[in-house]
Amino acid sequence: MESDPQSTRRLRPVDLARAHGVSTQAVRNYEEAGILPAAARTEHGYRTYTPLHARALRTFLALVPGHGHRTAAAVMRAVGEGAVEEALRLIDESHAQLLEDRLTLQAVEQALRGLNTPAAPGPGPVPASAPRAGDSGPRAGTSGGFIGPLAGRLGIRPATLRKWERAGLVRPRRDPRTGYRVYDEAAVRDARLVHQLRRGGHPLEQIAPLIERVRAAGGPEPLEATLRDWRDRLSDRGRALLAGAAELDAYLRERG
Template identity: 30%
Template sequence: MFRPIDIARKIGVSTSALRHYEDWGIVPKVRRNEKGYRIYTELHVAYFECIRAMSPGFGMKLIRDIMPYIQQKEIAKALWMVSEVQAKLYNENKKVGKALELLEKDQVEEMEEKSPMKKKKWYSISEAADAIGVANSTLRHWEKEDLIVPERDQYSGYRLYSASDLRKLLIIRTLQNAVYSLDIVREVLAEMDHHNISEAIKITRESLEYLDYLIKQQLRGMSYLYHLCELVERESPA
């Protein structure tokens, strides 16, 4: 049996945080002794440690989603949800890597000449959104935030995006996914407008470094999750 204060100190949280985890239903129900004190078991400790270890790499939303399934011994279902998050991180790493490769071209003319996006001069909002992998509504939102201002067809009024606009959109998406503020995004775009992409390259590299950090944190969290799943599967039915 373990005291709340001992567990809290071990994993680096307050005892109130342990109670929050209980209230959220992401740890098994806790019995109390005759004096009303909580009685934590080895299994509870494994849950608490797993939650803390997974938080940096996966976030609390996923943790709150999967822990009820683990308590119900639906281990595979929880693991597939974790796998989906890891797949998204892999895909994001590929996208940011492509953005960095595009930015590191020596000259804008070279980028326009070799870019697969350079198939025609103008792109509709749907074509631009498809090219960088976002929804049309996302481009409208960025326009509302003054991050990008496309040309308009003089007759139809439809938005028209150039190859240069597509590069900017790619950078905006990369920075947004890296959880940078809109003010920083605007500063980077301003530097690009002045043909100074060094800051954009710097931030994109930092984004890749952050993704490298996340994948290591996910690996660490998975080791605790594996230990927890082993304990749960060995646990006798209630």
């Protein structure tokens, strides 16, 4: 059986570099990192590559946009070591992460939409408890909501609002005369947003960055552009995962 002349054609590092828009040093680094198969050497010690190396480089560069450099490199190393199942597991993890990010975006969008509707009453009255410093009802001449009524409207306990406050998610001000917590419009908005996301199962540490975005934007409305950008980036990542998968499949077939 005659050998395929394409499979034995020798390529220099500069040939791979120019064809793929990277530096020759990057090509050497990728080989040393196990991203590319080991190169043959001439009698003078110069590296020589083949079209299979070119395919490997093209595959790696196609994987990076969807998976990131670290995971793409790990996939290529696994393939190079013959651990194809490990490579596929890493691919699956990236797809699972994309799905989780999509679900998070949906939850955020639903939570923000929920801010534009009146707060639904809780499932029942919040049990009365002895007044705590800073938690009692309003005095004459003060404005803003207080912890008990707000907790009742959200259907949660006042202790939950205090927990969110300690986590920095809700920032009521203190009445200078009484020391009571006063929830102004922004604090009520934050509490409702946290409540929506918590009902969706999101932990507090995931909610904190969103709350900061809402505060920096001055409310949920200016975040529409951010959400559009988020959606676009998820779509781009999904398409990049597909493109990378196609290149990886071709590379695996060529390797045999």
